[in-house]
Amino acid sequence: MATAEKVRKTITLSPKAVKNLEILAKTYNKTQSALIEELIEEEIKEIERKKRIEAFKRLKEYRKHFKGVVENKTFQELKVEMGSKI
Numbered sequence: 001m002a003t004a005e006k007v008r009k010t011i012t013l014s015p016k017a018v019k020n021l022e023i024l025a026k027t028y029n030k031t032q033s034a035l036i037e038e039l040i041e042e043e044i045k046e047i048e049r050k051k052r053i054e055a056f057k058r059l060k061e062y063r064k065h066f067k068g069v070v071e072n073k074t075f076q077e078l079k080v081e082m083g084s085k086i
Contacts, residue, residue, distance in 0.1 A: 021035065021036075059075045059079070062075075062082070063075070
């Protein structure tokens with residue numbers, strides 16, 4: 001398996017954040033860069049999860065508007081018909 005390309009970035013952190021990053025790196029036996037990468041990935045996953053929840057809520061709202069009007073169609077079929085990019 002090939003090693004992923006890495007890009008060097010310079011960031012500025014408060015002394016408290018630096019100390020906390022050092023503690024986390026030592027606690028989890030990981031590099032500071034690996035920890036930052038993992039935290040970014042976790043945050044992106046959380047944002048995507050929230051987007052999916054919002055999309056589901058919108059679909060539920062659409063269902064109210066189509067109740068009794070559109071018979072025997074799934075959310076997916078309605079979504080396609082409406083041209084939604086949800």
